[in-house]
Amino acid sequence: MSLAPAPEANPADVSGVLRLDAPVKLDCGRTLSEVDIAYCTHGHLNADRSNAILICHALTADQYVAAANPATGRPGWWPRMVGPGKPFDTDKYFIIATNILGGCMGSTGPSSLDPATGLPYGLNFPVITLADMARAQAAFVKQLGVERLFCIAGGSMGGMQALEWVKAFPERVFSVVLLATAARHSAQNIAFHEVGRQAIMADPDWRAGAYALADVRPEKGLAVARMAAHITYLSEPALQRKFGRELQADGLSFGFDADFQVESYLRHQGAAFVDRFDANSYLYITRAMDYFDLAQSHGGRLADVFRGASAVRFCVISFSSDWLYPTAESRTIVRALNAAGAEASFVEIDSDKGHDAFLLDEPGMISAVRGFLSASARALGL
Amino acid sequence: MSLAPAPEANPADVSGVLRLDAPVKLDCGRTLSEVDIAYCTHGHLNADRSNAILICHALTADQYVAAANPATGRPGWWPRMVGPGKPFDTDKYFIIATNILGGCMGSTGPSSLDPATGLPYGLNFPVITLADMARAQAAFVKQLGVERLFCIAGGSMGGMQALEWVKAFPERVFSVVLLATAARHSAQNIAFHEVGRQAIMADPDWRAGAYALADVRPEKGLAVARMAAHITYLSEPALQRKFGRELQADGLSFGFDADFQVESYLRHQGAAFVDRFDANSYLYITRAMDYFDLAQSHGGRLADVFRGASAVRFCVISFSSDWLYPTAESRTIVRALNAAGAEASFVEIDSDKGHDAFLLDEPGMISAVRGFLSASARALGL
Numbered sequence: 001m002s003l004a005p006a007p008e009a010n011p012a013d014v015s016g017v018l019r020l021d022a023p024v025k026l027d028c029g030r031t032l033s034e035v036d037i038a039y040c041t042h043g044h045l046n047a048d049r050s051n052a053i054l055i056c057h058a059l060t061a062d063q064y065v066a067a068a069n070p071a072t073g074r075p076g077w078w079p080r081m082v083g084p085g086k087p088f089d090t091d092k093y094f095i096i097a098t099n100i101l102g103g104c105m106g107s108t109g110p111s112s113l114d115p116a117t118g119l120p121y122g123l124n125f126p127v128i129t130l131a132d133m134a135r136a137q138a139a140f141v142k143q144l145g146v147e148r149l150f151c152i153a154g155g156s157m158g159g160m161q162a163l164e165w166v167k168a169f170p171e172r173v174f175s176v177v178l179l180a181t182a183a184r185h186s187a188q189n190i191a192f193h194e195v196g197r198q199a200i201m202a203d204p205d206w207r208a209g210a211y212a213l214a215d216v217r218p219e220k221g222l223a224v225a226r227m228a229a230h231i232t233y234l235s236e237p238a239l240q241r242k243f244g245r246e247l248q249a250d251g252l253s254f255g256f257d258a259d260f261q262v263e264s265y266l267r268h269q270g271a272a273f274v275d276r277f278d279a280n281s282y283l284y285i286t287r288a289m290d291y292f293d294l295a296q297s298h299g300g301r302l303a304d305v306f307r308g309a310s311a312v313r314f315c316v317i318s319f320s321s322d323w324l325y326p327t328a329e330s331r332t333i334v335r336a337l338n339a340a341g342a343e344a345s346f347v348e349i350d351s352d353k354g355h356d357a358f359l360l361d362e363p364g365m366i367s368a369v370r371g372f373l374s375a376s377a378r379a380l381g382l
Numbered sequence: 383m384s385l386a387p388a389p390e391a392n393p394a395d396v397s398g399v400l401r402l403d404a405p406v407k408l409d410c411g412r413t414l415s416e417v418d419i420a421y422c423t424h425g426h427l428n429a430d431r432s433n434a435i436l437i438c439h440a441l442t443a444d445q446y447v448a449a450a451n452p453a454t455g456r457p458g459w460w461p462r463m464v465g466p467g468k469p470f471d472t473d474k475y476f477i478i479a480t481n482i483l484g485g486c487m488g489s490t491g492p493s494s495l496d497p498a499t500g501l502p503y504g505l506n507f508p509v510i511t512l513a514d515m516a517r518a519q520a521a522f523v524k525q526l527g528v529e530r531l532f533c534i535a536g537g538s539m540g541g542m543q544a545l546e547w548v549k550a551f552p553e554r555v556f557s558v559v560l561l562a563t564a565a566r567h568s569a570q571n572i573a574f575h576e577v578g579r580q581a582i583m584a585d586p587d588w589r590a591g592a593y594a595l596a597d598v599r600p601e602k603g604l605a606v607a608r609m610a611a612h613i614t615y616l617s618e619p620a621l622q623r624k625f626g627r628e629l630q631a632d633g634l635s636f637g638f639d640a641d642f643q644v645e646s647y648l649r650h651q652g653a654a655f656v657d658r659f660d661a662n663s664y665l666y667i668t669r670a671m672d673y674f675d676l677a678q679s680h681g682g683r684l685a686d687v688f689r690g691a692s693a694v695r696f697c698v699i700s701f702s703s704d705w706l707y708p709t710a711e712s713r714t715i716v717r718a719l720n721a722a723g724a725e726a727s728f729v730e731i732d733s734d735k736g737h738d739a740f741l742l743d744e745p746g747m748i749s750a751v752r753g754f755l756s757a758s759a760r761a762l763g764l
Contacts, residue, residue: 028636127636187621187644194645195609202602220584227577228610239569254410254509262569263576
């Protein structure tokens with residue numbers, strides 16, 4: 001499974017799967033002996049290996065940040081941000097994107113085969129944390145030949161991974177871009193995740209997580225989970241602007257079909273999701289997010305977490321209509337960074353697009369990240 | 383089924399079921415030939431029958447506004463607002479509360495027997511609207527001997543019923559109390575309802591609505607629907623204040639049990655709900671709310687709806703942390719009332735309790751309603 005090209009080959013676009021050299025010790029106390037990390041890289045690692053950027057994906061995304069996704073046939077999920085001449089400039093930087101531990105796009109997760117049994121893990125997969133994900137990424141990056149990242153960037157759960165890097169490996173990070181994220185998961189966000197998990201586990205085709213053995217999938221439950229979550233990624237004004245009370249047909253059906261365009265849209269989001277995502281991965285990743293509380297190990301003192309990272313440069317961006325990780329969460333991070341003596345620039349982008357704004361065409365975000373990376377590159381002498 | 387006592391008897395507390403004298407014509411074009419309305423009354427109708435107040439309930443409530451609910455054994459749902467000396471003073475007013483058409487607490491709904499088949503309606507029940515509910519209520523109130531209401535009051539969907547009364551029967555209403563409501567259902571609210579319906583319909587025990595014939599109930603799907611909806615009834619700050627990230631036990635379980643108190647709370651909300659509510663009623667009532675758009679018949683001009691109600695007095699109350707029916711929705715109503723020349727007092731109550739604040743101990747709401755009713759009683763010479 002060690003499909004990684006030697007980084008010296010410097011291919012412009014690579015995707016593959018790398019088996020980690022060593023087992024990964026997990027926060028739960030268990031150890032995963034065989035861990036594969038699926039990844040894509042873009043651009044070229046420079047001679048002194050100082051231009052690498054790790055992009056961390058959100059809950060349901062993957063390593064296909066800038067390459068066509070073979071599962072969907074669609075382009076990468078961050079087309080405005082990654083590519084030649086884009087803020088994450090593949091002409092200048094070596095872009096690394098990995099599928100997270102626990103994911104379902106090639107990295108080891110609950111749908112992988114358990115070496116102990118030869119069968120899919122299902123619920124025998126250990127419950128993982130954001131710190132576990134970062135630990136596996138860090139081992140991967142080192143194995144790729146990169147000791148220190150020029151930048152680590154991520155939105156939403158991607159930002160949480162970046163924060164775990166800052167906590168565990170501050171010396172391996174020069175700069176950090178955090179978008180639409182938080183230093184811990186709120187009660188409301190735990191609640192929404194729990195709804196999604198209950199929807200999956202209520203589906204009889206879930207089979208206590210062992211659906212792969214029965215060759216079925218809890219598609220209805222996973223679709224409901226996605227629909228509930230999807231609402232939280234948008235905003236009320238954006239839903240009103242895009243759909244309002246517009247109907248699919250000329251009049252009301254007086255039935256339970258999708259009369260309203262917003263219903264049809266949601267159903268489509270649910271149906272499309274089950275085609276590309278594994279239900280158990282959804283359970284494990286949402287659980288990891290719920291468990292995420294960066295400062296819990298430091299008595300809730302977030303600034304103490306950042307003491308070791310005072311030399312790291314941060315760019316923190318929030319979006320005004322994001323009610324999943326509202327601006328207040330970003331301000332909490334920035335205040336703690338300031339208290340720890342780290343350099344942090346912060347901007348709230350005025351947008352009605354809700355949480356998903358970080359994935360969309362937001363000129364303010366694009367220029368802020370571009371400016372931050374340019375300044376950071378100058379500071380490092382890149 | 384005509385269990386209504388003659389209003390002359392003036393009993394202090396009555397509950398019963400009344401068969402309407404005439405069929406109810408519905409917006410969908412169908413007619414319900416046999417309609418029962420379950421109700422409670424409190425206090426005494428005065429000699430000139432001018433002191434009646436109709437209280438309209440929200441999605442999952444019922445006629446047990448001030449009486450112990452036989453299904454749950456719990457007290458009525460509005461204890462701070464209805465009773466002797468309370469704003470809806472049973473020493474002074476004759477309080478009427480009915481279970482809505484489509485409900486499951488004794489009024490005709492999808493779990494009722496279809497007279498055409500002798501079997502539960504299930505999905506053969508017609509899709510109803512808020513206007514249909516108001517039409518059935520209006521027939522019930524007239525049959526009870528009350529031509530004109532001193533007041534009609536409701537929170538959330540209860541307010542929507544009150545608005546339909548104002549539109550259809552303005553001459554039968556002297557004053558109106560609207561709490562935490564809107565003149566139409568937003569795209570985001572339709573979306574949340576659709577998630578709930580999909581959760582119910584995804585449950586194999588739903589059996590295309592015919593679960594009663596199979597002696598099963600889609601309990602898991604209904605519980606998920608309730609959990610998703612319940613989050614929207616609260617607010618992020620209230621969830622943070624009540625639960626935060628507090629755990630059930632000493633540490634994380636690294637599993638999928640309810641580690642967090644907020645998860646346990648939500649699961650309890652789901653479980654308790656399925657014990658008292660019918661899944662098909664949930665489908666029909668959410669559908670009626672989604673269809674609700676008071677001004678759609680008037681080209682979207684809400685003020686035109688209110689032209690016939692310029693003699694009606696209104697009290698409109700919103701809650702600052704209600705994100706289901708935010709203050710902006712109430713302001714839209716008030717502006718239209720003003721434009722139509724109706725007298726409207728408006729107050730936004732500062733509260734972190736979210737949408738459900740109207741059911742809770744909110745002194746500002748209690749005193750505002752008390753003051754409005756006293757002034758209205760004086761104006762009517764009560």
